[in-house]
Amino acid sequence: MKKIIKKTVNLDLIGVNGNAFVIMGVFRRQARKEWWTQQEINLVIEEAKSSDYNYLLATIENHCEPKDDEL
Known part of the structure; x- marks a missing residue:
């Protein structure tokens, strides 16, 4: 799967x-x-909602x- 935009957030969805x-x-x-700009957020969210739950x-x-905060 391709990225909608070439950015990531520091977020772990586990839990x-x-x-x-x-x-x-x-x-x-x-x-x-x-x-992130509102446009960037909306692009990702709209793409995520374009199909089923697994695609989201x-x-x-x-x-x-x-990102590992332990150094």
């Missing part, structure tokens, strides 16, 4: 409620914290890259 609306909300909040989850996951 997040599996409800599609919760997943999109968590992604949206983190993207805003990382100064894969699209959101494709734009998440948890």
Whole structure:
């Protein structure tokens, strides 16, 4: 699966409620914290919603890259 935009957010979806609306909300909040534009967020969300739940989850996951905070 291709990325809609060439950015990721620092987000690990493990442990997040599996409800599609919760997943999109968590992604949206983190993207805003990382100064994504509303247009960038909307592009990812709209693509994620264009098919079924599995596609939504894969699209959101494709734009998440948890970063290791331990150095």
